[in-house]
Amino acid sequence: MSTESDTVRKSSRVVQALPTTVAGIHPATRENPVHHQADQYTQGQLPTTNLTDLQQLHQRYRVVVPSNLRGGDQTSSQLPTGCPKPNSSDAVPMASNGIFVANDSRRFRRSIKQNILFFPGEDRSDVSNYRPVTLLPVISKVLERLVANKLTKHLEGNNILSIAQHGFRKSHSCLSNLLLTLDDWTLAIDNGNPIHACYLDMSKAFDRVNHSILLQKLKQHGVTGKLLAWLENYLMDRVIQVRVDGALSKPVAVTSGVPQGSVLGPTLFLIYANDIPNLVRCKIILFADDIKLWASIHTSEDCVLLQEDLNALYDWSLRNKLPFNFQKCKMLNIGKCVEFTYTLGPHRLAWTTDEKDLGVWISSSLKTSLQCTAVYKRTSKILALLKRIFGRFTRQTLPSILNTYIRPTMEYAVQVWSPWLQKDIVLLQRIYHRATKLVTGLQSKPYEERIESLKLFDFCYRRIRGDLILTYNILHTPNHPLQKLFVRREPRISRTHDYLLAVPHSRGNSRRYFFAVRVCFAWNSLPQDVAHSPNLNIFKTNLDSFLSTQPNIEPPHSA
Template identity: 35%
Template sequence: YLVLIFNKSLSLSSVPAEWKVAKVIPIHKSGDCSLTSNYRPISLTCTCCKIMEHIILKFLTEFTEKHNILNAHQHGFRRGLSTTSQLIETLHDFSMGINNRRQIDVIYLDLSKAFDRVSHVKLVRKLKHIMGEGPVIKWIEEYLRNRFQFVYYEGQVSKPVAVESGVPQGSVLAPLLFLLYINDMVEGTDANIRLFADDCIIYRDILCQDDQAILNRSLKKVADWCSEWQMVLNTEKTVCMCLTNKKKNVLDFPYSLDGKILRRVNEYKYLGVVLTSNLNWNAHVKYVSSKALVKLFFLKRTLKHSSLETKLLAYTTLVRPVLEYALIAWFPHTQTNINILESVQRKAIRFVHHKYGRFDSPTELLKRSSLLTIADRAKLGRLKFLYLLLNDAFKIDKNRYVNFSQTRTTRHKHCNTLTEYSFNNNTFRYSFFPSAVRDWNSLDPLFFNNTNVDAFIQALEQDLLSKFMS
């Protein structure tokens, strides 16, 4: 019956009214319970409609991929791309600029409630421009028309209110519709752009103040686009940062938005990673280690009498991911910072085994649980990402970052050797691609007999573990 309903819905460009109603359940985050700002709205929509949306999504995805519609610098809501891939590419540009002894000015844009401000009329107009006026677009137009939502809280139900803008929260189509809506936001700008859904940064290498004026004009173009398409740039939260290792001759510039000078910062959390003006990882290491320790102390209180297996599982699923979020993009090179990260795992493994004595070696406890060090897991992650990149698993131009070496195979070089990067400082030397290429070139040729990523990673993990255990 669902097939008949779906076919009829598409052929008639008709969407049942029940499919257009969202049930919003507010979930308390923290703070004062009487403030609505302390609640996160969770939107529940019709299950049948979601199944239909998957059918429409498949068509839209295939069309956009076939015709390369989406901006290549957009990593949000796209298969094979993530915050990690976004950070790797962005930090490569930043560290390379510093390696070339340049100044990079970055503007972090803040779009206020971007998903809720999408104009239905303008979205449909944009879809028709991209794909024409076929039955799918007509269905989406009807799907967006006359939508309602109501709030359900502790058994109480509000009156339904019309939803006149925004991509439908909780829907299957919302992410892709949003990407298509903002896809041309940065067209015509003379700056580098990185997008992750509504997180947007623009930046440019600065050789003189003319470059800064160009970047400021690019900011104005983005602001003009926002004005035309009913998006709002938050001037309070949009900030600028100057990335450089130079001690003098640093060029300052009054970047402005709507006549207001942007606040200049030396530290900014971008996609969950704390970036500083000199790409020093001290602040981020402190941030993630503190966050991980809070979770670890919670586990110590709640799982004090649990089994070793339960505590180990809790650590690897709740604490370690905090340390390892986008780790390969920012892994620090100083031993001090590495030790801080490793110390969290050493505290955790003592808790897992309930071994707190002076003569209880955390290293031996890690070996007993077959856990790699954080540094080894970072190496494993770098090599996995590079393997996938070389095998075209990502929508990233691999030739921009890696090239196979033309030198002949020897006892010390395998046939998959990559050209290594030259560097002028440790910021670039230990950034992702230079580090990953060195790791790759040092691999035993036998690893390349593995024909898929799972076999490659399993063999590599076993090798790292055996070296750690010895």
């Protein structure tokens, strides 16, 4: 029998405190408050469930779910009784009526939230410093995957999702978001045009999604019939319990939001926020609920236009019941420009000289030194901790240590912030110098000998290699969102490859050392057999073989 501790009750009240629905009115029956725009998403109705889906369900479930496995919620992971096998006599009528009737089971709409400390170093007794991880039944996630695949195929196949959205989409990521942003900013600064950029963040956006508005937007996006009914059933009557130290709270009704930790939740949120880019005239880019809005400032009229877009976004947040987190909304002044007083509703936006953007520090000068310093400090702490724990490493263990603990930090989105000042390059190289000295028997050896003995690529080599691998992916992936970074040019001699890039003109260092400019020199230097590799793995092999013979194929660094 579950018991409730004081911490559990407090955590449960945090869930209950989230804005939900109008009291006493079921979300499915309330009048839709969404702001109606031109319905441009009615083409391409989603197909209904068929027998193949039922076969996919059993195949996927048999592969990924052992019969004795229990989910994080500790419920059985076995298929429900009402779901027949694909070769049974009940399969065809079951498929024709929609196999997802299994979702009617209440246990599929029950979830448990395990709290984790979201702000390290903060008061552990304050429940507001925690963020929940939702534990859902395994069978629910398998069913969701089939629905999510259909929904994603419909959205991407009909080009319904905005090109400004980079969250939870194939070939889109934090990296693509940041590269497209900085491509525009570095080009503007190089042309002498300062930028006013707004960083906007919604408050607990996934937990506040209004169900009735979401269902209306699903209809506008071409989701109708049995699938819409299934999604409505999926959202309604959900309950949640909070677990702390093994103690469970009483079940609490969840009347808003999409389940975090679910397969469908991110896709449903993308649909909910898909109309945001249509509201503004300035440039905008999103990663889920994180919004960047900016404009090149020539006159005060440009500032007024940016303010009007902020007003439109604030009005959208009121209509769609997703308030902004004013404390996280900032203004960044890039280049030399007089600051303007911008407001977001009743809140005056504060100016900042640097901002952490999807894990990368962006400064108003667009130099990468701040990010390089942050990466060095973090990896230094990790390396010091590993040294205290292990003392020394063997030649076999250090590569695994680097791959697991060091490189994820040093190489996260490194194409965005690749250092070009010599002092920053030297700073980050120290991590490899210190790490390789921890190997038994190599302490007194020169750095180059240590690297060769361990068969490691040093940081500078990996930066060039990472740039070229990303470029290969961009040029060889149809409709890649980053293809707009490059302009192809015709080869002048037969010995060069067919993927040559035009090197953009640049005046300042921020543009000269930006990914889309700096990589052209190295990419155009590749021989034909490397650039024309049939797949990524072969490209990596050919690239490593070629780079081992080249002392330096990147442009010189700034002092």
